[in-house]
Amino acid sequence: AAIVLCRHATSARMETSCTTEISPAVRDEVIRIVDSRLEEYHADRTGKPDYALGSLGAAIASIFSTRPYTKRPAEYVPWEVLHWEHFNTPDVIIKPGIMPGECWAFEGRGYVAIQLSMPIYVSGFSLEHTPKELTPFGHIKSAPRKFSVWGLSSLEGNDEEFLGRFEFEDNGKSLQTFDAIVSEKAFHLVELMVETNHGNVEYTCLYRFRVHGRPAS
Structure with a gap:
C-alpha cells in the first residue's frame, strides 16, 4: 500500500506543480524513474543487488x-x-x-x-x-x-x-x-x-x- 501511495503522490505533485515548467515527456520520464526506484527498493528493502543470495x-x-x-x-x-x-x-x-x-x-x-x-x-x-x-x-x-x-x-x-x-x-x-x-x-x-x-x-x-x-x- 505504501508504495502505491508514493506513486500517486509523485504523480499528483508532478501534475500540479510541474506542468508549467517541464514538458509532459520529461514529467513522464521522471515518474517512470521514481516508480522504478520504488519497485527496486520494495523488492528487497535495500535497493542494492545481493550477491550472497x-x-x-x-x-x-x-x-x-x-x-x-x-x-x-x-x-x-x-x-x-x-x-x-x-x-x-x-x-x-x-x-x-x-x-x-x-x-x-x-x-x-x-x-x-x-x-x-x-x-x-x-x-x-x-x-x-x-x-x-x-x-x-x-x-x-x-x-x-x-x-x-x-x-x-x-x-x-x-x-x-x-x-x-x-x-x-x-x-x-x-x-x-x-x-x-x-x-x-x-x-x-x-x-x-x-x-x-x-x-x-x-x-x-x-x-x-x-x-x-x-x-x-
Whole structure:
C-alpha cells in the first residue's frame, strides 16, 4: 500500500506543480524513474543487488568449526526453537525470510564462508534480524552484535583481506547496512565471523546476511 501511495503522490505533485515548467515527456520520464526506484527498493528493502543470495547462485562454502545449536532445554524452550520443525541449516542465511525461527542458530562464535554468485568488488553488507515487534518477549537478545567480514579468493589460500568490523544495533532497524573497507581486489568468497550477540547466553540466531558491490567483469 505504501508504495502505491508514493506513486500517486509523485504523480499528483508532478501534475500540479510541474506542468508549467517541464514538458509532459520529461514529467513522464521522471515518474517512470521514481516508480522504478520504488519497485527496486520494495523488492528487497535495500535497493542494492545481493550477491550472497542463494537463488542467484551463491552458496555456503564452509562453516569451519562453528557448533550448530541443537539443544532443547528441559525447563524451557527458546521462542525461536518453538518455530523450528527441523534445525535450520546455514543456507537459511542466504535466503529471504525473517519470520521468527527462520534463522541459523549456533553456539558461541559463528564462522561462515559464502561463495558469492560471481566475483565482485565488495562495497558493503546488510544484516537482517526478525523485528522485535514479531517476538513474544519484545527483545532480540539472540541477534548478532559485533561481527567482522573478510574477502577471500579461496578457502585454501592465505590471501584473505579484512573488509571491516561492525555492530548490529538492537535498538536500530531490523535491516541494517554497513560500508566495507574499500579494496582493489574482487572477491568470490566472503567470510563472516559473528563475535557476540545481544545477551543470549545459549545461542546466536543469524537470519540473513547480504553482500553488496559491483561485478568484476
